[in-house]
Amino acid sequence: MDQNNRQNESTAEQAPYAPPQYDAVPAPYAAQPPHQSQQPFASPYPQQQFGQPPYGQPFAQPNPYSGAPLGKDGQVPLSAPLYGASPVQAIARFYKKYATFSGRASRSEYWWISLTFVVGFIVLGLLALLLGTQPGTDQPNAFGSVLSTVMGLVMFGSIVPAIALSVRRLHDADMSGWMYLLNFVPGVGGIVMIVLMSMSSNPQGARFDKWPNPPMGFGPNGF
16 A cells, blocks of 8 residues: 555656657758769769750751851951941952952942942932033043943943952852853842842851861862
């Protein structure tokens, strides 16, 4: 009896029963060391990053003929087309490449020359009509004679470079220069040439260039 009373007293002196804490939150997952199976594979070889281009843009592929290296003066050499040429640059390259039928010419080179000649001859024609004739007659005066002579020399001296420029423009669109002969087809020849001269540049037209050391498979001996 006394032994039972002592056991009850000892039990009453013990701490009350503490239920398990089910709401206890374990340590965050990020703070725990990852399992061996979760660790990323560490490759001993450098990995190349492959990225998708933005939507609507093609993959950028290197092309040794997409542009020309700059010369020592920091300018595009005459052997290469000059994209985005200014009127002064187009006129200078037009006469410097007087009879050069190889290579390419950009659209800006061609159309600045065409616009310059059209506007120039219209202005000179108006001057000859207004100031180049004797009063009351159709006979040219001294100014009209000089102006007509200058116009004739410029027109005659520009025949060869104009044909060469057209051939180079055809090359830039990856077409043979012999297509210039379509210009002589009666009726539609001129319209066809306007369409061909307006075509965008094609990198494959580099096969008409004269590069000193073209890569294997490119240039005049390949492609």
